[in-house]
Ligand SMILES: Nc1ncnc2c1ncn2[C@@H]1O[C@H](COP(=O)(O)OP(=O)(O)O)[C@@H](O)[C@H]1O
């Protein structure tokens with residue numbers, strides 16, 4: 001579920017009256033997603049997404065996200081910009097939360113992508129990276145390499161409650177991966193940083209939308225592809241690597257940005273970093289979300305198994 005904040009019909013009607021968007025017909029809470037509250041809103045004029053930003057999205061970051069979406073949409077990319085009200089304001093408040101009315105994009109996210117779909121998604125990421133070259137906004141990656149050790153330390157020995165040996169494996173992986181983290185010579189741009197299959201909308205083999213830019217930040221361009229590779233190329237448990245999907249993603253991406261030898265050499269380190277990042281954020285949520293909460297906790301170990309694919313020497317304690 002992802003309806004943390006209930007919006008009353010009266011508050012929604014008053015909110016919509018600020019916009020040139022027709023009269024409210026219906027509003028339904030959207031079950032998918034974990035971070036924010038989302039409603040599907042139908043009016044006499046169109047269909048929209050209403051997003052109320054919950055605890056993980058800082059209100060101060062919204063202008064960066066919205067400027068990035070506006071930049072990409074202006075370049076013709078299928079991303080959902082926030083709609084502005086009659087006074088030109090996009091970022092509002094509703095039921096005590098920051099909120100935006102967002103353009104609805106059609107399409108569905110695929111759970112088991114084919115190589116053709118993965119190639120299209122890799123190409124869509126490359127188009128996004130090409131389109132941000134002249135985007136001037138900057139945001140530090142709050143889930144970037146510098147954040148991993150503090151998060152690891154906050155999880156502490158409780159990691160071993162998830163699986164015996166997880167603390168030692170993640171601690172060792174952090175030492176190795178952060179020591180070898182590439183920097184000089186690598187492009188830094190605005191990246192999506194969470195382009196999982198559920199954040200890519202598709203109609204058949206065509207990408208119809210890239211959504212959920214709320215981890216977008218300034219970081220290594222190739223790290224974005226590495227995150228995508230870890231998210232798309234495995235089964236849900238992280239046990240089985242699907243080479244045809246991983247290769248297709250990279251082939252699609254190379255349509256705009258052929259990987260240079262030094263980038264290929266760093267790819268497994270970047271992907272290992274992505275595995276540590278998602279293993280840690282999932283572990284934190286696992287340890288801090290009550291088992292009976294309405295939100296589904298994601299399995300941190302699915303990311304430890306992926307880590308073993310990119311560097312088997314990093315996972316020695318967890319069975
Ligand atoms: N602009 C959009 N157009 C169509 N559907 C959307 C749009 N934004 C979000 N959704 C739907 O809402 C769901 C949750 O959105 P998402 O941004 O991933 O939420 P969260 O930030 O909570 O993870 C998506 O899986 C998708 O079904």
Ligand SMILES: N[C@@H](CCOP(=O)(O)O)C(=O)O
Nearest residue numbers: 033034035194196278282298
């Ligand atoms: N993709 C992350 C969690 C972030 O959730 P999202 O619904 O905002 O994409 C993960 O799988 O751990």
